[in-house]
Amino acid sequence: MQAQLETLSNLERRMNIALPMAAIDAQVTERLKNMARKAKIQGFRPGKAPLKIVEMNYGAQVREEVLGEQVQQGFYKAVSEQKLRVAGYPRFEPVADEGDKESFKFAASFEVYPEVKVGELAGKEVEKPAVVVTEAEIDKTIDILRKQRTRYERVEREAATGDRVIIDFKGSIDGVLFDGGSAENFPFVLGQGQMLADFEAGVTGMKEDEVKNITVAFPEDYHGKDVAGKTAVFEITVKNVAAATLPEVNEEFAKLLGIADGDIEKMRAEIKKNVEREVKRRLQASIKENVMQTLLDVTEIELPKALVQLEVGRLIEQARRDMESRGLKVKDMPFPPELFQQQAERRVALGLILAEVVAENKLEAKPEQIKAMIEEFAESYEHPEEVVQWYYASPDRIEGPTSMVLEDNVVEFVLGKANVVEKEMSFDALMGNNA
Structure with a gap:
């Protein structure tokens, strides 16, 4: 196999590859022989058709399969040897060369991952909102719960x-x-x-x-x-x-909220616990958003178009599923890609930046961090131990909590480097209330 790399731009590459035709022909012949042992062809008993007949019936299909596999294997071997990180999927096209009967030539056009250099964080201001949950916030929450009933x-x-x-x-x-x-x-x-x-x-x-x-x-x-x-x-x-x-705040109301003995003070304590959990979650989300924006602000990065296009596709599919789950018919509804372009670019950029920050500063998620995150999720359920067991029942289910731990590690790292400015925030502003 011969491979020649061309640099078309900062991220775009073109790989010209020549595969020996003898190796391809040998694989085609070998597969046809294997097929001949079982092939059912009219006029012959199963497995008794001559190789020439089998080739007439299946040769084109087998050659196409072998070529597809050889192109894939040849390409990924070449990029591995040259230590290239391919972003997205390559585009393959055959290269005609009438003077060379010994090789099958093709070109692969693709993009590579950019080098990511995170900018200086020292002295960069990051706003950290703070909210105190008082009895007034508990009263407001109780009023909302009353209105819901x-x-x-x-x-x-x-x-x-x-x-x-x-x-x-x-x-x-x-x-x-x-x-x-x-x-x-x-x-x-x-x-x-x-x-x-x-x-x-x-x-x-x-x-x-x-x-x-x-x-x-x-x-x-x-x-x-x-x-x-x-x-x-x-x-x-x-x-x-x-x-x-509206229901009165009494024993019956407390029972409606899951307090078995109807104790009002227990009800208020439970509501306060839930409100504080939600406040913590929203504060963390707000701080995380500020940190992510800071990372974007200090880092210049060129995005591979292929990754952005893949992310646009994922966002469109996500929007489609979301609308279908609400009972909307979206079968023939257009989803213009440009509506998702900006969001896709932001997500791709953050993904590349976060990966670099994690790798450069060894911020990988530790098992005890993942376990703590899962246990925190489980707290809001009636049987938290069952929720924990559910997560650990399959490795795939750990991916979500792991990603969240990684993001939290990055947030803590950035806050340790930047100039953190605490800002008091009202409960209503955090919760999005109009009151």
Whole structure:
């Protein structure tokens, strides 16, 4: 085998390889002989067909298989000898050479991994948010839990903000009903912004069995392009008005939250434990994001196009599965690659940078770290020991926790090098609450 390497750019390479045709022919013949021992060919008993007949029937297929294998093996042997790290998949193409009957020539075009040199971290500012969980945060969490268990009871009065109404409605523009503008027994809560402001304002103050026409102006940027910027008239029939009733914080409420004896203090302690766990998780995620951005900021890196394309494909497939899991039909839905390009580039860049930081600074995940991570996952389950056993039942299941430990090790390393600035953050801001 002969191999010649060409450098096309910083990352692009082209390998010209010549394989001895005699070796290929020998393999083809050997495989045909093996096939001949079992081949079922019309007019001959199984395994009794002459080699020439077997070759006529299967020769082209076998030669194609052998060539494919030899090209793959020849390529990876060549890149191994030249100590090249191939990024993504190579593109193979035959090279015609009428003057050489002794060799099969082909070219492989591919990219190599870039050299990654992480920039200077000393003095680089990394923000580290901090949140203190107080009794006020526990009270807010309890209020959220109460609202999640809201019950609605029918009332004989005008609908007001906070009430749930069930209505029939028919919408028309210039006297013509439009698609998506009608529904029966449609429930929504007034004041939660589920409907357009004009629509909610029109329903507010109506009573059960009342019928009324209201005028609604659709915004210019409304998602329904057919009605955006237009004015519609809706005929509203109120079927039911129900007032919200929140559960009292008492023994029964505590039992609903899993406190067997209904003890309120136990309930608050359990809620505090869960809130602190969630706060810790979100703080770690925020710090990690800041560290990752710092690594990106200090490191110049050229990305292999092949790796970015592979990552775009993974993100598209992930988005497709996510939408399907929500019951959406995505079979013929287009997923433009450019929508995922920036995210893919960021993920590829971080993957390369993190691998370099881990290798350069010996930050590999230790078994005890992985075990601690799995045990932390398991804490939120009713039977944590079963969760731990599940993870250790298969090596593949350890990959997720291992990756997270590696990232945590990198975060600690960067925080030890950079200038860490602690910043107080509100509980609501961390949790994404509007309160």
